Amino acid sequence: MHYFSKILIILLLLVLGCNSKEGVNENLEAYIEAIKKEHAPDKRVALFNIEGKHSADGWTLIGESNLPDAVFALKGKLNEVGLAYTDSIKILPDASLKGKHVALVTNSVANLRSEPKHSAELSTQATLGTPVKVWKKEGGWYYIQTPDKYLAWVNSGEISLMTDAEQEAWTNQKKIIYTNTYGHVFSGIDAQTRVSDLVAGSILETTGEGMDFYTVRFPDGREGFVKKEEASPYNSWLGTLDRSQESLVATSKTLMGVPYLWGGTSTKGMDCSGFTKTIYFLNGLIIPRDASQQVHAGVPIDSTKSFDQLQKGDLLFFGRKATDSTAEKVVHVGMWIGNNEFIHASDRVRISSMDKDAENYDEYNLNRYLRSKRVLGQEDEALINLERNYTFYNSN
Structure with missing residues (x-):
């Protein structure tokens, strides 16, 4: 009987030990998830891949992050609740980049x-x-x-x-921005040999200029010539931006017919949010990348198909409405251009209408319309104004 009592006690301790470990594991995961939710809710723009690994020596935090403040907050929380751990988290950038x-x-x-x-x-x-x-x-x-x-x-x-x-x-060098939809850098003034192709928004260091051309240098050291009529000095371009409703519409129409490309944000091919992002970038404003991110920028204008409230340049979002059991899902975006029409990348960049009597009436998108937002002229942490906030491109 004494032998079986010992066995029972050992089994009980093992069970309690397992339950204790599982409890700590659940708490640790909850703390990690809470920090992730606060500091890195969108994995597309924030890296926080952290987990706890248990061994005979105790708990070890492993993984990597480019958010040192988030890692500091996590360790602070674990210290506060008295959970002992070994820190093996890699903070990026990696040291191997030297x-x-x-x-x-x-x-x-x-x-x-x-x-x-x-x-x-x-x-x-x-x-x-x-x-x-x-x-x-x-x-x-x-x-x-x-x-x-x-x-x-x-x-x-x-x-x-x-x-x-x-x-x-x-950054401090003089630069040009390519303003044509598509073109090339050539090896000489009259040469037909191409150094590279170019798309609207390409930025190059300029090392000089002639009557009809700029001499340019690539970041990797290649050099060539760009026709002046196809580009502008970056600072001059930035200074002449009027960032108006009409300029957004004009820019959008220069991209008519550009083919749809999932993941594309250039004049070689673009998806729906890549298209709206490109329109705004070519007018000096960086907006979030995806439609599901862009929908959180700016100020709300409409959610009831009251299109008379919209102004040119407003962004229209489409997708699946929320229900009692499913969340809203934003899957498409376009830009309002007036006259009951919006321009968007769908198969190719095209103009569609909300008017049921129009030849380009878009019943499909009207039926899945969610809301419209206005980003033009708005102060928003999700928006980067090249003139005021974005120093990478500033030059003398």
């Missing part, structure tokens, strides 16, 4: 992927001269963050790594 944790896009368009491989989903794009943050490297790929805070992978051949000082030196 100080080169910024970069410039060197191709006309860099294709940014969801995973570090060419076969992965196209998450977004970044155009020539876009400054990015670099967080880590895996094989021939870098994990980067664009000015709209989007996180994605880029192949090493599409960016030029730099130190902060090197990027600052580039």
Whole structure:
């Protein structure tokens, strides 16, 4: 009987020990999730991959993040409740980058992927001269963050790594912005050899100019010539932006017929939110990347199909309305251009109408309309005004 009592006590201790571990594990996961919800609710723009691993030596926090304040908050909470742990969290940027944790896009368009491989989903794009943050490297790929805070992978051949000082030196150089929808850099004034193609919004350092051309230098050192009629000095372009309803409409119509491309944000191809993002960027304003992010920017205008309340430049959002059992889902965005019409990327950039008697009446999108927001002229932490807030492109 004494033998069986000992066995019973041992089994009871084991069960209690397991329950205690599970309880701590559940609490730890809850603390991690709470910090993640507060500091990194959208994984598209914030990296916080942290978990607890238990061993005979106790709990170890493993994973990585580019948010040191969030990691500090998590450790503070665990210290507060008395949960002992070993800290093995990697704070990015990774030390292996050796100080080169910024970069410039060197191709006309860099294709940014969801995973570090060419076969992965196209998450977004970044155009020539876009400054990015670099967080880590895996094989021939870098994990980067664009000015709209989007996180994605880029192949090493599409960016030029730099130190902060090197990027600052580039920032202070004179630059041009390419304003045509599509074009090229040539190897000489009269040469037909092409150094690279260009898309609207490409940024290049300019090293001189002639009567009809600019001499330019790429971030990776390549040089060439750009026709003056197709570009403008960056500061002059920035200073002449009127950022008006009419300028947004005019810009949008220059992109008519550009094909739809999932993940695209350039004049080579664009998805619906890439299109609205490009319109605003070419008018000096950076807005969030995706439709489900753009819907949280600006101020609400309409949610009842009262289209007479809209102004040119307002963004219209479409998708699935919320129900008692499902959340709202924003899946499409377009821009109002007046006359009961909106322009959007659907198969290609096109104009559709909310007027049932119009030839271009869009019944499908009218039926899934959710709301409209106004970002033009708004002060919003989700919006970056190039004239006031965005120093990467500033030049002498």
